[in-house]
Amino acid sequence: xxxxxxxxxxxxxxxxxxxxxxxxxxxxxxxxLSSAVQxxxxxxxxxxxxxxxxxRLIPLAGQRLTNDGxxxxxxxxxxxxxxxxAEAIERLVALIRAAAKPxxxxxxxxxxxxxxxxRMDGKARRGAVKSLRSSKPGLD
Numbered sequence: 370x371x372x373x374x375x376x377x378x379x380x381x382x383x384x385x386x387x388x389x390x391x392x393x394x395x396x397x398x399x400x401x402l403s404s405a406v407q408x409x410x411x412x413x414x415x416x417x418x419x420x421x422x423x424x425r426l427i428p429l430a431g432q433r434l435t436n437d438g439x440x441x442x443x444x445x446x447x448x449x450x451x452x453x454x455a456e457a458i459e460r461l462v463a464l465i466r467a468a469a470k471p472x473x474x475x476x477x478x479x480x481x482x483x484x485x486x487x488r489m490d491g492k493a494r495r496g497a498v499k500s501l502r503s504s505k506p507g508l509d
Contacts, residue, residue: 371458373465379417384461385409386454391445405445408457413438418465426468440464 371379391405412418412426412434430440442464444457480488 371462373462374469377417377419377422377465377469379410379415379465383410383415383417384458386457388450389443391453402450404448404450404453405443406450406453406457408442408444408461410440410442410461411438412440421471422465422468425472426465429464429468 370381371384373379385408387407387409388403389405389407390403412423412430415423418426426440427434427438433442434440440461442457442460444453444460447453447456
């Protein structure tokens with residue numbers, strides 16, 4: 370059981386881990402051992418996630434989400450299989466925690482009178498500069 374937040378807990382059966390050969394550091398073992406971890410989590414069919422969290426998680430996942438709604442996280446930065454596994458699970462938990470936070474509602478604001486006045490003064494100044502640049506016919 371993986372605890373994400375107080376109310377969200379993922380069962381171990383919801384996560385599929387597969388071990389693949391990693392590129393990068395590893396020395397002589399890089400061609401012999403499968404130290405990289407590929408974690409798969411079915412977001413669309415997960416009973417642990419509320420619908421609101423699923424809806425926010427899908428855009429957060431981006432390219433890591435397949436067409437079937439499966440989130441794929443690959444961890445291969447560490448040399449050890451165990452550390453890559455821990456890193457992949459931690460990245461999944463961080464992603465779900467980010468999706469669990471509801472977005473802060475936007476409060477519409479209006480520009481102040483001073484900011485409107487400064488904007489109009491800037492426009493007038495810019496217009497004056499442009500009018501001085503133009504060549505007036507007949508003044509040569």
